[in-house]
Amino acid sequence: MMILGIVVFAIGLxxxxxxxxxxHLSTAKLFKIRVPQYMVGFGPTIWSRKKGETEYGVKAVPLGGYIRMIGMFPPGPDGRIESRSTSPLRSMVEDARAAAFEEVEPGDEDRLFYTRKPWKRVIVMFAGPFMNLILAFGLFLTVLMGFGTTQETTTVSEVQKCVVKQSEKRDTCKKSDPASPAAAAGLRAKDKIVSFDGVKTERWNTLSDEIRANPGRTVDIVVLRDGHEKVLHAKIATNQVAKKDSSGQIVKGQYVNAGFLGFSAATGVVRLDFGESVTWMGDRVDDSVHSLAALPGKIPALWDAAFGNGPREPDSPMGVVGAARVGGEIFNLDIPATQQLGMSLMLVAGFNLSLFLFNMLPLLPLDGGHIAGALWESLRRHVAKVFRRPDPGPFDVAKLMPVAYVVAGIFVCFTVLVLIADVVNPVKIT
Structure with missing residues (x-):
């Protein structure tokens, strides 16, 4: 089952x-840019076939892919594609420029990438990450509305006997602890809370928010017990409870004083409607943006987890190897096969969302770097037109290649660090 889970994730990858x-390929062809190659993976070619002017193939290392478009960079200021230089930085620029033109054939002069208008180049470079965003949302919708996800429900799993601050993290009661409102009201395990103070509670977050918002009040709680509705009366206590963010998720290590009833919610498979699914996905995008921004700050803990005795945090950065391992663990969970498949699809969806956000960073060699270059070119040309200055021509993205090599080097080092952590101290879901 572990191997099956890894295979499922690898196929999804x-x-x-x-x-x-x-x-990238479809939009490049739409704008008549010649694309000699479309490859999935890196390294030695396992299989390829040429159709028309494009070679389609699969390579041995499934850690990325590329399409090769001719004329990615414009010629140098002197109009030359390749020149000689003893400067290492200048050589990087010249090598990149030469590679962009090495497959140019007679008749390709009007099929070069850099000759397309900036808005067309933006579309070509944005289309790749956008496809990942579409796939992520499609998979999220499929799981949320079709399979459902395991969530807390309004059914009671266990009633707590007393009021204990959640920051104390203890299960036993002291003599000084007051009885919990749930126990005092007669709430029982397996009761399903139908309404709270007149508010229907079909979702756990609705019930949780109502309890938290009514400290000190005596309220009517309608429960479904043995097929019959029963009205209970409870005086909501004030207690220190875990803080929740705007999406209803618990904020680790932070607490607030709020209303407290005193029971544990049972978990179950819950299907969301379209509106709830869209809201849920919006919250995940917001979480992912914040996680990406916080990524540099997590590197010290990641290093300690890989080379020291530090724990691997659940929200630690995770690479392809770690994600594949989690995919394998999912298929070992004691849950129905439909939920195993649903969780695997969620993992692939989250991977695609991360790909979208990561590729949109305005840094070369990422797609966002080429988009930023095209937008800057468009801005320069519009400013020149407004002030009736000569057209500055295409922005030479090749000049940024030294920066691109530095960025790529940082990414490689980070990828190796994550890989080591995924092997020696992996993130686990069990």
Whole structure:
């Protein structure tokens, strides 16, 4: 089952990469840019076939993919594609420029990438990450509305006997602890809370928010017990409870004083409607943006987890190897097969959402770096037009290649660090 889970994730990864590159390919062909190659993976070619002017293939290392478009960079200021230089930085620029033109054939002069208008280049480079975003949302919707996800419900799992601050993290009661409102009201395990103070509680977050918002009040709680509705009366206590963010998620290590009833909610498979699913996905995008911004701050803890005795935090950065391992663990969970598949699809969806956000960073060699270059070119040309200055021509993105190599080097080092942590101290869901 572990191997099956890893295989399922690997297939999802390959599809995600191919789908991403298909976005670039289709829009490039739409704008008549010649594309000699479409490849999934890196390294030695396992299989390829040429159709028309494009070679389609699969390579041995499934950690990415690419399409090769001719004329990615414009010629140098002197109009030359390749020149000689003893400067290492200048050589990087010249090598990149030469590679962009090495497959140019007679008749390709009007099929070069850099000759397309900036808005067309933005579309070509944005299409890849956008395909990942579409796939992520499609998979999220499929799982949330079709399979459902395991969530807390309004059914009671266990009634707490007393009021204990959640920051104390203890299960036993002291003589000084007051009885919990739930126990005093006669709430029982397996009761399903139908309404709270007149508010229908079909979702756990609705019930939780109502309890927290009514400290000190005596309220009517309608429960479904043995097929019959029963009205209970409870005086909501004030207690220190875990803080929740705007999406209803618990904020680790932070507490607030709020209303407290005193029971544990049972978990169950819950299907969301379209509106709830869209809201849920919006919250995940917001979480992912904040996680990406916080990534540099997590590197010290990641290093300690890989080379020291530090724990691997659940929200630690995770690479392809770690994600594949989690995919394998999912298929070992004691849950129905439909939920195993649903969780695997959620893992692939989260991977695609991360690919979208990561590729949109305005840094070369990422797609966002090429988008930023095209937008800057458009701005320069519009400013020149407004002030009736000569057209400055295409922005030479090749000049940024030294920066691109530095960025790529940082990414490689980070990827190796994550890989080591995923092997020696992996994130686990069990």
């Amino acid at each position: 390959l599809i995600s990469i191919a789908w991403h590159e298909l976005g």
